[in-house]
Amino acid sequence: MARRAPRGTQDIFPEQAAAWQHLEKTAREVFELYGYGELRTPMFEKAELFIKTTGETTDIVEKEMYTFSKGRGQYALRPEATPAVVRAYLNQRLDRSAPFQKLYYIGPMFRHERPQKGRTRQFSQLGVEVLGSYSPLVDVEVISLGIHLLKAVGLEKTAVRVNTLGCAECRPGYRDALKGYFAERLEGLCDDCRRRLDRNVFRVLDCKVPTCREMLADAPRADQHQCDNCRKHFETVTATLDRLECAVEVDHSLVRGLDYYTRTVFEYVHGSLGAQDAVGGGGRYDNLIENSGGKPQGAAGFAMGMERILIASGAGEDEAALRPVACVVAVDDDCREYALATADRLRKAGISADLDFEGRSIKSQMKRANRVGAPLVVIVGPDEKDDQEATLKNMDTGEEQTLSLDKLPGAISNSPIIQTKETR
Numbered sequence: 228m229a230r231r232a233p234r235g236t237q238d239i240f241p242e243q244a245a246a247w248q249h250l251e252k253t254a255r256e257v258f259e260l261y262g263y264g265e266l267r268t269p270m271f272e273k274a275e276l277f278i279k280t281t282g283e284t285t286d287i288v289e290k291e292m293y294t295f296s297k298g299r300g301q302y303a304l305r306p307e308a309t310p311a312v313v314r315a316y317l318n319q320r321l322d323r324s325a326p327f328q329k330l331y332y333i334g335p336m337f338r339h340e341r342p343q344k345g346r347t348r349q350f351s352q353l354g355v356e357v358l359g360s361y362s363p364l365v366d367v368e369v370i371s372l373g374i375h376l377l378k379a380v381g382l383e384k385t386a387v388r389v390n391t392l393g394c395a396e397c398r399p400g401y402r403d404a405l406k407g408y409f410a411e412r413l414e415g416l417c418d419d420c421r422r423r424l425d426r427n428v429f430r431v432l433d434c435k436v437p438t439c440r441e442m443l444a445d446a447p448r449a450d451q452h453q454c455d456n457c458r459k460h461f462e463t464v465t466a467t468l469d470r471l472e473c474a475v476e477v478d479h480s481l482v483r484g485l486d487y488y489t490r491t492v493f494e495y496v497h498g499s500l501g502a503q504d505a506v507g508g509g510g511r512y513d514n515l516i517e518n519s520g521g522k523p524q525g526a527a528g529f530a531m532g533m534e535r536i537l538i539a540s541g542a543g544e545d546e547a548a549l550r551p552v553a554c555v556v557a558v559d560d561d562c563r564e565y566a567l568a569t570a571d572r573l574r575k576a577g578i579s580a581d582l583d584f585e586g587r588s589i590k591s592q593m594k595r596a597n598r599v600g601a602p603l604v605v606i607v608g609p610d611e612k613d614d615q616e617a618t619l620k621n622m623d624t625g626e627e628q629t630l631s632l633d634k635l636p637g638a639i640s641n642s643p644i645i646q647t648k649e650t651r
């Protein structure tokens with residue numbers, strides 16, 4: 228039997244899960260603070276959805292999608308959520324009935340990439356999408372929300388890069404300028420980029436091959452070809468971010484590896500991550516809803532990689548997250564069932580309690596209580612069992628007190644040690 232998880236995936240054990248739960252909880256709080264509601268979409272969609280929206284010539288669709296067929300359908304594990312959010316929005320006809328929506332999602336995505344630090348084949352994203360507005364203030368809200376979230380999880384030092392890619396009006400002129408520039412330098416382009424030249428020249432800007440990258444320094448830039456509306460939009464975005472004291476850096480070389488972006492694009496980058504330094508990224512996608520068959524509606528959003536946030540914030544293992552308030556210790560084998568009944572009583576009163584199931588001696592049960600850091604131990608022996616009682620021991624002071632089972636939960640809740648120790 229294969230014991231290893233598939234390459235590029237991981238098992239998350241309880242000690243690590245605590246950091247994941249904390250991140251999810253913080254993200255939900257921040258998203259809700261800004262008025263976003265959760266949308267849960269399926270883990271797989273028709274493959275065609277991503278081919279048509281993420282883009283046929285993108286790495287994600289060309290190389291990385293996990294596709295499978297069942298019956299007559301061709302499906303893909305979702306490599307990203309934005310197309311799925313738009314699909315769900317159109318499925319509910321929200322473009323007509325309630326076009327303005329602020330949604331968030333948290334969940335796993337799948338891309339067949341070469342695994343390395345911060346890059347896995349199953350990874351999780353936290354994301355937001357605002358649908359139904361062309362306002363540059365939406366871009367600002369989305370970008371600043373991301374900064375707020377990263378600060379809330381301890382990533383104060385994340386840099387934010389922003390750029391503008393133009394719209395349907397000014398992009399054709401930019402496309403022609405790029406084509407002209409690269410056509411004169413064909414010999415320096417990699418094979419992929421030569422193909423991309425005709426299919427989608429913008430992809431060349433995203434190429435990682437060094438000889439292609441060298442050419443980018445002098446390549447035409449989107450801002451040199453943008454129309455007045457795009458210029459005004461971007462000026463409002465940067466000026467308002469400034470007013471909100473969100474430090475961002477305009478980076479005209481920033482292009483994102485997905486096809487649907489228009490106007491503002493941005494990335495959150497963190498130095499500690501090495502080659503995969505983007506903790507998140509996003510942008511505006513004003514044509515996606517219309518191109519997917521809906522009424523024209525502007526939209527913008529971002530997604531962040533949870534693994535990368537956890538790496539950058541140095542989240543480690545947290546044993547304390549599993550620390551019970553009380554360990555119930557059975558004095559001998561005849562008391563084990565009574566010990567479980569005692570723990571049950573505590574749990575039903577909302578007090579976390581744990582006990583031994585391995586037939587350990589009283590000494591090793593006490594040692595274990597010490598090791599897990601339980602502030603209280605509840606000892607049950609033959610006398611306690613006969614009298615429906617238990618002996619409560621304070622692990623700090625060593626103080627002991629025998630109580631009826633009925634009074635035990637109240638005594639624990641009122642114990643000063645519970646008020647002072649951080650326990651669950």
Ligand code: HAM
Binds near residue numbers: 349354356505530531
């Ligand atoms: P993306 O840039 O492809 O954008 O992914 C967003 C983030 O997901 C990345 O910055 C990174 O942190 C994380 N990520 C991506 N691939 C991997 C991987 N293989 N392993 C670990 N983490 C990864 C999108 O997905 C867009 N849907 C964002 C968006 C939302 N744009 C508008 N709305």
